Amino acid sequence: MKKRWYDYLWIASALYLILSFFNILFAWLGLLCFFIPLGIALLGGNKGYCNRYCGRGQLFSLLGGRFGLSRKKDVPRWMKSKVFRYGFLVFFFAMFFSMLWSTWLVFSGAQDLKQAVTLLWTFKLPWNWAYHGTILHHGVAQFAFGFYSVMLTSTVLGLITMIVFKPRSWCVYCPMGTMTQLICKAKNRKEA
Amino acid sequence: MSSERKRRKAVVDQFLCVACGYCVKVCPLQAIAVIGGVTARADVQKCVGCGRCAAECPASVIEIQEANS
Numbered sequence: 001m002k003k004r005w006y007d008y009l010w011i012a013s014a015l016y017l018i019l020s021f022f023n024i025l026f027a028w029l030g031l032l033c034f035f036i037p038l039g040i041a042l043l044g045g046n047k048g049y050c051n052r053y054c055g056r057g058q059l060f061s062l063l064g065g066r067f068g069l070s071r072k073k074d075v076p077r078w079m080k081s082k083v084f085r086y087g088f089l090v091f092f093f094a095m096f097f098s099m100l101w102s103t104w105l106v107f108s109g110a111q112d113l114k115q116a117v118t119l120l121w122t123f124k125l126p127w128n129w130a131y132h133g134t135i136l137h138h139g140v141a142q143f144a145f146g147f148y149s150v151m152l153t154s155t156v157l158g159l160i161t162m163i164v165f166k167p168r169s170w171c172v173y174c175p176m177g178t179m180t181q182l183i184c185k186a187k188n189r190k191e192a
Numbered sequence: 193m194s195s196e197r198k199r200r201k202a203v204v205d206q207f208l209c210v211a212c213g214y215c216v217k218v219c220p221l222q223a224i225a226v227i228g229g230v231t232a233r234a235d236v237q238k239c240v241g242c243g244r245c246a247a248e249c250p251a252s253v254i255e256i257q258e259a260n261s
Contacts, residue, residue: 047229051213061214074252080208168250171212181211184229 006053010062013055017155020148024130024141027148034176041180045187050177057168060158064167075165075172085178092175095121099146107139114142118149119156198258200241202234205253215245215254 020026033056037049050057064070078084105111117127131141158170171177202215202224209231215224216232223238224245234245236259246254 041229045228047211047213047226050211051216051226057212057214075250080210080251080253085210166248166250166252168212168214171214171250172210174212177210177212181229184211188228188230 007058009053009055010058011055013059016055017151020130020144020151022130024127024144024148025134027144027151028140030147030151033151037176037180038183041183041187045184047177047180047184050171050174050180056155056158057171060162060170061167063159064162070162070167071164072167073165075161075169079161079165079169080172085173088173089175089178096150099150100143103139103143103146106142107137113138113145115145117145117152120153200256201236201239201259202241202243202245203255203257204232204234205255206231206233208251208253210251210253212250215249218244218248220244 016026016029020030033054036053037047040046040048064072102111102114106113113131115126115128115131116124118124127145131144134140154170154174158174161169161173204215204224211226211229211231213226213232216222216226220242221238221240223240224232224234226232232245232254234254241256243256246252246256
């Protein structure tokens, strides 16, 4: 099938992870992966982002498919259950809001900037090469560290399930995918 | 075993489908679509039951079944 421009968005996803690794402020660009799918779901009532533009999904299918890094086994039943998918969405958002809270604490001056990336919500990795100060408030960097933690954690989880199960197993429990599907369900039920 | 040849079609478990749309990408005949961002559905007129979508579906919720038609 003919390749379209959006079939190469995996390059943008890879570039995002690499650039933010060296300069944490690039992590802010990750907000696009939140607002674009939500916008498409809310305005268009479809999952156009997952279906076409998700660079992360493309990256997983490339690594797991063409590069053969996946066992290509079925995901377990519980992983595709509504309980797990909605539970993971709630957990992910709880962690997201806790990250926003830490950002607020830095903005308000109650806490100092922590130059660390928290992997899998547990492991605090020192990350002191990616930020050297700007004219902006330290809170801007704190959000970037927190957001990069979210993006890196989801990438690591996605890579693990890519290796153990099918390349795009992440799509099964991706919180953005679950949320946009819920929005589409609500929206299309009303219109139907 | 019957010698009669039955048509094979992709059938999506619409309750478990996550509507990621990967089946749409891999289908060689554009015979499957995601309907309203909720679930994928195969077009029985176009589907030849090749099984590509069933093999690639991240959630493994597509089955190739023999159709009556």
